[in-house]
Amino acid sequence: MYNNTFGHLLRLTTFGESHGIAIGGVIDGFPANIVIDYQFIQRELDRRKPGQSKITTARKESDKVEFLSGIFEGKTTGCPIGFEIRNTNQHSSDYEEMRHRYRPSHADYTYTQKYGFRDHRGGGRSSARETACRVVGGAIAKLALKQLGIKITAYTSQVGALKLNKSYKELDFEHIEQEATRCPDPTMAPKMESLISEIKEKGDTIGGVISCVIAHCPIGLGQPIFGRLGAQLAQAMLSINAAKGFDYGEGFSGLEMLGSEQKDCFENRDGKIRTQTNHSGGIQGGISNGEDIYFRVAFKPIATLLMEQKTVDINGNETSITARGRHDPCVLPRAVPIVEAMAAMTILDNYLLDKASRL
Amino acid sequence: MYNNTFGHLLRLTTFGESHGIAIGGVIDGFPANIVIDYQFIQRELDRRKPGQSKITTARKESDKVEFLSGIFEGKTTGCPIGFEIRNTNQHSSDYEEMRHRYRPSHADYTYTQKYGFRDHRGGGRSSARETACRVVGGAIAKLALKQLGIKITAYTSQVGALKLNKSYKELDFEHIEQEATRCPDPTMAPKMESLISEIKEKGDTIGGVISCVIAHCPIGLGQPIFGRLGAQLAQAMLSINAAKGFDYGEGFSGLEMLGSEQKDCFENRDGKIRTQTNHSGGIQGGISNGEDIYFRVAFKPIATLLMEQKTVDINGNETSITARGRHDPCVLPRAVPIVEAMAAMTILDNYLLDKASRL
């Protein structure tokens, strides 16, 4: 779990810049003998790719993944799975202005300070294009989770001030993919879509919240103390571009409730020990308890505005910059599969870690 | 960063149960030649220890730390710093009832499922007593950060519905330690204290928010992609007992602001590149930008209620349980030094990591 590698036993290492030759990665520690469903993996990538609807960027990227190793006659071999996605639709000239100027609230300045210089084209390594590799890793992880009966579903639950005040249990998850916003609520979704369109027209951007539910997670996952399952999910989610907050269970929302109102009493339900309520969000003492795990991720409005902004150049002279490029007014719809991917890798990693905790 | 070890280059490994012989730890990778201020370390521990005020548990623990290695003639040697805190004031009989019953919303059930059985006394390993070791690690880290001019300050900013709606810049940090609640606002602090006293009387518990500010953090800390500084802080904070949420910069609170309202334009201030505003919370592209880092941690009301609760026993029979023991009605005041400790270790670890990123 360091630098460009995510995970402990299941590990994804990614590489690649927005306007370089290719992005890609290596998935290591993945179990052998899992059948690879290439169409499923591509569908997951398609959920993340730009140009899906009127409210996402018009940028076209085919995002075709090529697997280079680790799969033999359709099944994983236990050896590392190398893959790449060639970059094909780069308009690097859109970014020439960025070579000598720092875009506000982007990584331009901090990368330059840390590394001495940077690949300025399209944000280079700091571009969210990198997350396509996470979606590949997550899709592969989902193939294993499916065999374990674990299901992960994310959806848009807030855009700006428009907040869906419903429990995930009241929602029809089948409806998520039918909405450009990936908000499954048929009343809220069109409102969110209108708001995003409006913001887009102004060249502005807007943030929001993605909610995620992990159903049928086995009991016992998580490394109590520093690797509490909630802590691992927090780290996974906050590693996504533009993510600024995370909570699970009642989180920030339940602070007005007392301990007596948030307790999850145990009961014997049909011979199984279950909690009557699930304020804890499926994790107790850092370990999954078999109930649904649910959490929220806050995303800021992304910083690429199609309007003039004050800034400085690399010599410290004050100047201004206007993004050209093709950008999303709201990252939430495309971030939904990324949240799922990070959750999928975290859960599979912890499933393997848990196996190794017994003789 | 795995199991009972926190950090990459600076690493704290902790051990020990609430009612065992001792808790303790090993701090590895700490730089040589740092003078150890034992009084400072003990003062930090005293800030966390129980029995400090009327609103914390009446439990008495002296929490005297003994250093066993890694320090020679008052200075660190670069070798691992082993330490221990002997347990002295355990009333294990208070917990006999827990041996065969699961306390609701505690780790009793999940530990038993994961490991097959558990040390039930005082919550065993899942007890927040373990965090005393983190405070030791954090205090040691602070000694190094002090040489670097980095300052970390946490305080209580919300208890239940009582929310301090002020920027940290408006607060007098010198006042924090004068309040039992560790809320520095002289108007809000007594209200919070009254609320906690009230809750305590009922045998109930209450949660809230701790805010934290890291001042004078050097530019360039953080491992972009999976180890974004915000992601590392999130993991560090969510690893604390009862923590359920984390955000930094505008986080969950700023979702109603558009991108044009949240942007941090660069300016040249006295020859230095600075941002005009700091919505980003001092981190851009996962890397510190030299501005103040600020974040919030949400803590749920702890689950130990001094009232009867329904539950099941280890055979799955429905029963009830009433906590005896001596508990905190609100963990926030004592969690303040823990939040600081985790932040201090995270920042020092990243300082060392950053050094290694250049030849």
Added chain:
Amino acid sequence: MYNNTFGHLLRLTTFGESHGIAIGGVIDGFPANIVIDYQFIQRELDRRKPGQSKITTARKESDKVEFLSGIFEGKTTGCPIGFEIRNTNQHSSDYEEMRHRYRPSHADYTYTQKYGFRDHRGGGRSSARETACRVVGGAIAKLALKQLGIKITAYTSQVGALKLNKSYKELDFEHIEQEATRCPDPTMAPKMESLISEIKEKGDTIGGVISCVIAHCPIGLGQPIFGRLGAQLAQAMLSINAAKGFDYGEGFSGLEMLGSEQKDCFENRDGKIRTQTNHSGGIQGGISNGEDIYFRVAFKPIATLLMEQKTVDINGNETSITARGRHDPCVLPRAVPIVEAMAAMTILDNYLLDKASRL
């Protein structure tokens, strides 16, 4: 696997200096529900402790280990096992001369260069006293390996030019502990003992080889590519003080044999796939194949000579030094349990890693 921590899933972190307050460690990732045999652990420590026979140092150390956590009602809990051995018989004044002078072929100079200064007393952290903690970790690991039917046996096979030219299969392992040299061959053992006594009288030291056999190792352990089982064992063994070489299977000895002479043909023996010969030393492609794993570790003569040696002081002035202290003329007999301990931890770690390689 970094700094003072050994292992991936099963991890031993050690701390402590030769003349500090205590040495100790934390064993993390050890499976729950293993019964702890305290007498066995102490016996293992006694095999390593000084003063066992006329050919080891006269230094007396009781080396009593105290377990501080991770064990409840006689069984491991899955939580970290903290332990310590208090230092009791230190003659620090023996080492005052070393404060300002570097002993030849010791770590005095390199530690000072790396860390700026050092705890000079008894070699500080670089003392082989640290290996007592490894023996504790190894003893705990052996308790788990015993349940798996895996047996690890090391013995002295060479002292100086006295080389035991017999396969381990010709030896009676039961005889090892009856010899002060821990060489099980009744003809060779007394010769080795005489040689060591002779060397000791001169204040000189002598090296040699420890051989080790791992019997009944399950098939499939090892992480091919960088974590080949042989590579992990090499790292484990070369991390022991004074170890300078490692080989397994035919190793350096078989270089005169051709491929056609070293091949291990497969056969079906009583329904099991086995190799007819075992030139490979039980590891093929980096993975255990179910045959006996056997390897050798070369130990140099230790550098502490009871005679005057030329050296420099910390200011670079040429001077001389004569060790006082109490030292071993030959580390091999006491290193036998250390080799076994490192092997035991490596094998158990890889057993757990292997479990995690399947869904």
Added chain:
Amino acid sequence: MYNNTFGHLLRLTTFGESHGIAIGGVIDGFPANIVIDYQFIQRELDRRKPGQSKITTARKESDKVEFLSGIFEGKTTGCPIGFEIRNTNQHSSDYEEMRHRYRPSHADYTYTQKYGFRDHRGGGRSSARETACRVVGGAIAKLALKQLGIKITAYTSQVGALKLNKSYKELDFEHIEQEATRCPDPTMAPKMESLISEIKEKGDTIGGVISCVIAHCPIGLGQPIFGRLGAQLAQAMLSINAAKGFDYGEGFSGLEMLGSEQKDCFENRDGKIRTQTNHSGGIQGGISNGEDIYFRVAFKPIATLLMEQKTVDINGNETSITARGRHDPCVLPRAVPIVEAMAAMTILDNYLLDKASRL
């Protein structure tokens, strides 16, 4: 340091099978601002590639590396360097017989047992083809080491019973690349070459020793205790295909010398503290002392014999197998750059680790 990843701060992750689409890797943690000399990297790869001389395999592989990321305008950016080498000259039909039979002394059986099945073509992941990726990583590391003035040189010092009994100081390293054997001694080299040719004609194979020298290594590299520099080099070297032994300094060869004969006394040479002799091999207490580091790696004769061998098939039936394919009679000449590559990455990794050990 786990599975397909090598290193701590500088990390190489490799992927790919012998007869798959491509092999490749990701180099992470490499410092920014290092100029990439593509010709040098390709030359290093050419030193490893098959078909260089009459005594290596006739197999032709162009082994052209393509860099996919992490380099911008000719310099490293501090971001991960992804690269790949497409497989182009695979004769998979040569290996059809291996699908159902286990080649003796190969990884066929152990991979099948560990993972349930395997890519049998050309040995799949267990093929030494993977080491081309290590040479890429090593070549990149050498570019940084060059800036630090550190030089790594390996050469063939033994083939079968033909052993070069000279110190590395007596050899002309400039001559290494002029010999097909990579033995720099003009008397020994032709003898070795004749021996290998003879062995090749018989369809047999032969092993030997590669020696390596690291000159101008800074003082202070290595993590004492488990990460002693010698232990790290041992692990690095034993992770190479067919490597079975490692020693450094006097190693196995110096066991007949007493401590008084092996000591390295310090002296003040021109104002610098140096050792008069270098029996220690440049490492003391696990830390480099500024003298030359030298070590040996033993390679077994590889198992691919062009003669019939007894074995079993995957159902356990006894049968026989005759390798077809195109193989090396002796891996040593081509393993020389691999040994250097692993050493280069180990030293650069430890250089970065050492930087991070001070505030």
